[in-house]
Amino acid sequence: MNIITPTADGSNTLYNETIGEHYHSKHGALQESKHVFIDAGLKFASAGKTEISILEVGFGTGLNFILSHQYCTENNIKLHYTSIEAYPLARNLIEQTGYEAYVPKEIWASFIANYDAALKGTQSLSPLCNLEIPHIQLADFQSTRKFDIIYYDAFSVQHQAEMWSDEIIAHACSFLKAGGTFVTYAITGKLKRAVKANGCMIEKLPGAPGKREMLRAIKAVEDNSDTIYTT
Numbered sequence: 001m002n003i004i005t006p007t008a009d010g011s012n013t014l015y016n017e018t019i020g021e022h023y024h025s026k027h028g029a030l031q032e033s034k035h036v037f038i039d040a041g042l043k044f045a046s047a048g049k050t051e052i053s054i055l056e057v058g059f060g061t062g063l064n065f066i067l068s069h070q071y072c073t074e075n076n077i078k079l080h081y082t083s084i085e086a087y088p089l090a091r092n093l094i095e096q097t098g099y100e101a102y103v104p105k106e107i108w109a110s111f112i113a114n115y116d117a118a119l120k121g122t123q124s125l126s127p128l129c130n131l132e133i134p135h136i137q138l139a140d141f142q143s144t145r146k147f148d149i150i151y152y153d154a155f156s157v158q159h160q161a162e163m164w165s166d167e168i169i170a171h172a173c174s175f176l177k178a179g180g181t182f183v184t185y186a187i188t189g190k191l192k193r194a195v196k197a198n199g200c201m202i203e204k205l206p207g208a209p210g211k212r213e214m215l216r217a218i219k220a221v222e223d224n225s226d227t228i229y230t231t
């Protein structure tokens, strides 16, 4: 059972009774999503680009998606958004989050209209945005595609330790392009070592309110002729 719960910035989140955790920070769902995924992830990784692909782990309410859609539309960036979700929420619960207040109405309307279909395959929400939500466990997800950005938004290690094991982090990192960006709200020594072991250079950034730090990692460029980052 998921219960709609307000957070400190006035935006709602869901509390998952089975896992015993909220979908977002209690200090502010909207500000966490903007800080970690949009500002540290998308704005950083899409600078100078006209097209971007994002792989998210944990679609949940779609808050990260609608904010990404809005940012890409406003900046004329073509967005390919793939978000793995093992336990999709019912559309009518997503409609009760109040998140429609945070994005232009066309973005919200196209999201709600396409949500159920996106769980079955890729949908075009606008000329600048495709969305697919593979209904699968991360461990079972396979793709020949690689992505520019990974939004790693699993429940915390305290509540879902298997989502932070070395093996599952390696599996997630295998979908990152050379030069691609991995961002998450969490940061632990174990996570830093796991991400580094997968060829990424790590950065500690100030965390969203309520968290001191967060992790951003950049995958090394394999072709030395245009190396930007090295491990």
Ligand SMILES: C[S@@+](CC[C@H](N)C(=O)[O-])C[C@H]1O[C@@H](n2cnc3c(N)ncnc32)[C@H](O)[C@@H]1O
Pocket: 022, 023, 024, 057, 058, 059, 060, 061, 062, 063, 064, 065, 084, 085, 086, 087, 088, 136, 137, 138, 139, 153, 154, 155
């Ligand atoms: C912290 S919430 C994600 C919040 C989401 N990004 C949002 O903006 O609402 C974690 C999500 O991971 C999903 N999840 C849990 N186990 C998973 C697994 N093994 N594979 C993929 N998704 C999983 C949960 O159902 C939940 O939607």
